[in-house]
Amino acid sequence: MQSPSGKPLPRRAANDIPPGQPRPHATYWLLAMVAAMALATAATLWWTLRQTHVLAQPHQQNDLWYVSSVHNELARVSLLARKVRAREASTQDLQERLEVLLGTLDTSGRGPRVSTQLREALPEAAQDLDSLRPLVERWSTQLAPLATQNGNGNGKAAAITADIVRQSDTLLDRLRKVVATVHLFSAQEASQARQQLSQRFLLLSAVLGGLLLGTALLIAKLVRDTRLVRAASQQLVQANRQLEVRVASRTRKIEEGRALLSFILDTSPSDVVLAEVESGRVHFINRRLTERLGLKAAPETLFLPELLHDPETRERFTQALDRYGQVDAMEALIGEHDPCWSSLSARLIEVEGQLAHLLWGFDISAHKALEGQLRELATRDALSGLLNRRAFLERSTALFDHCRRHGQPCAVLMIDIDHFKRINDRHGHQMGDVAIRTCAEAIGHALRDADLLGRLGGEEFAVLLPHATADSAMVVAERIRSGMAQMNIVSPQGQPLSFTISIGVAEMAAHHAGIEPLLVDADQALYRAKATGRNKVLAYEVAIGQS
Template identity: 40%
Template sequence: MPDTPAKYPAMPARLKIVALAALVIAMTLTVAGSLWLVQKQARQLALPTLHSELWQAYQIHMELDRLLLAAQALLDGKLASDDLVVRVQVLRSLTQPLEGQHLFDFLPESRPAAETTLKRVIALSRDWDQRAHWGDTPGVRQIAEQAVQALPALQRPMHEVMVATNISLANELDVERQHLYQYFTGLGWALLGLLLGGSLLVLRLVGNYREARELSHNLSELNQHLEQRVTERTTELAEGQALLRQILDASPSDVALTDSSGKQVYFVNQRLMQRLNLSSPNDFSLSRLFNNAREALHFREALQARHRVDDWEGMLAGEEPYWGVVSGRLLEYQGGPALLIWSYDISLRKRMEQELLVLATTDALTGLNNRHAFMQRANELLKTAERYDQNCTLLMLDIDYFKQINDNHGHQMGDQVLASLGQLLTRELREVDIVGRLGGEEFAALLAQTDQIDALQVAERLRASVEAMPLSCANGHPLSLTLSIGLASRHPAEPLEGVLGRADMALYKAKTSGRNRVSWAMN
């Protein structure tokens, strides 16, 4: 089927989507703004005290007249003091809402006299209200006298306050009418914009419908072509999977293929099934492959984190556990993540490595550490003792008159003496102690966590055991053997060479003092 060219380029289509999104956002903001303005004006117009300033000023004017009459009646003895207190409280209740309000903001020109009069009335009502108390006849009488003196002069100015309030309120209403006109004009334009935006959206929907019909027709043709390709591809995959199984089954490695969780097993070759004694491929899991379940968990975590693991050495399961190298890959299989695991046996290599390690670190004649291995392990023991501030003592041992044994009885007898001494040291000393043959008839032992007193006892026991060790020459005559030993304890921060040097000096002292004895390094 020939490829159908794209009707709309990618960039214009993207710009159209951006434009439509911007149009929808603008329409949404317009509707939200219009609703907010309408709700704001509705709340303001619904206020119960809206534009009640003129009525309040009129009530104050009338209440001043009533208070003047009540004050005069009190002074004439015709009114009780508590009645005047009531009139004062009524006046205060009328003036209190006007405090802080700007009644005259909309006057065409300022009227200071009206503002002064209103402030004077509010101040008098506040003062009288604070002083008027129930049952306080003398105090209330003083208020009445002040009212009779002050109120007549405020009656006419209060009329001017009402006139100024009326003019200011009329101007304020005119300004609000203008604002409402502007609001409704804006709402009209907003509705017109919404109408135009809605029309554009409808046109776009019609265009999308036509495009969808055309795309549906093209998609139907593509589906037919795709079904044909899927059938062909399925056949190819089946053949490829069969070939892959044959290759993996013939692989010299142990191979398994599972899903990423390990719950579904796709393939296990015969070699691995026989090694793990599996009756079915579904019995395979990493915990069955590894001899240790914790190591299997660590391998899975490493594979999930890095998507590949190469040459992971570990103990693998089987009829008998064996050393193996395991590798893994996280890949895609049958449309999902899968794990490909393969391994091979390295037991022979491990045995050879162990044999080489023994040959490299062991003295072949005595079975003890050779010089290199002794120096390395003794250094590690000294570092541990330094870290934890532990006692540590070094013994230098030398066979007395060993050259005469070789000269008089032959090197074979000398080798037998060295081997016997190696066996005795292994038997008499602890596993934590480091023992080695430094060369010829010279041996060394580093005693862990051993102070001077204990080290001297160990050295004397070794010397006595060597002296009592039964040895016979080739002709059956007994061979006497003695040992000279030099001791030195570890000093803080002292290297191994320093301890060896001081122990060697102590050994020299034991030799020059007659042999077959133990000598201690004094410094």
């Protein structure tokens, strides 16, 4: 950009913020810091409330509760066993109390709940608790059938109650020690939890203090930024006035440059057009493209896809332009009445706030004509004018796949001139070439437009008959054979010359994966026709039966 005097203005770096203007990055960092501190406060508060909740409502399934409950229930069982032995209680009552003790040992069905800390401190007591369940289960199982009997003084019940009293007294002494140890552990854990809670409250206070400080800094920064924005607005008004003068000067130069560019493009040997995407409004179209489209004057509206003659090419051009925003060197026919080949390139750009297509192209009609001639030479046999081996295999493969895909039959004829070497030896290679051309013309006259004929090499020809069965192919082959047998040609020496052909026929079957296996079957039929006398038509199935 230049100043009104014509001198270039100094460039300003992207990160160079004038003094007195707010720095947005500082505000963003401050907001991020406040948000991070708010998240830290929430996490610390949740952490503290959770610990407080744990201290306020301790979980019942801990070692102290568990061991105390087991001790109390075992004491009740021991007392009740003594009453049963003294005939003051029934065996049924003892069996029910054992069930209660069994439920206390495992209310969840997953075995005794003894913590790792208790196991490390009192391994013997933990082992007693682990072994108590199977012992109680054994007592309960032994007393279950005795509880249904009326008498309580039988010998078996007395033995069981004596065993209960003996072992429960020993276990009770050990459980009392466990209760005291677990109570001590619980007191120590509660003390540690209170210390941790105190530390967390201190951390929460520090985080809240930091959040308060960050909020104060953010408010101060916002107030400062507001003042700076007001000052920057006043500077912007003054800068806008200077900019208006510069824009007027720049606009004048742009108009001069646009006029020069229009002149260059109008006289360019390429085709150029610039048109809006939605409305089709033409901003520019040069004279050469107008003439190639057969128009007397430049159109007011033009949509780029309408330039393309072929619908498939138009679809590919539109998709590429919409997806990538550009097309490079796409060969296409342009024009509606007299289309011509052109190499097109296009870009999706913005003009006056609207999306527009910029297209330019070069006439390649002569190149495409030469390319067609070269393609014809590459696919045609020079002597007979038929498809050569490569072109025949390519097109017959596509036709074979089409018939198989739609469930239509097709057949192949393999044709070979009989004793062709004898013709070359007696009459010369020039006469052999005449025989090949004559045979090619005769075969072509007997075929339909949909049939495919090619020379595979030497005196060998191949025909693909789409939608033809083996029977209909035999009819066509016999017509070709008989026609050749009745045809006479004259040698350069004036002598009449006639020759015959042999034909092998094969129809597409399920085992034919492609055109080449089908050609192999027809070739086998041809070989069999020659081996059995020549001048005949033989189907593959018949040839297989004769071999």
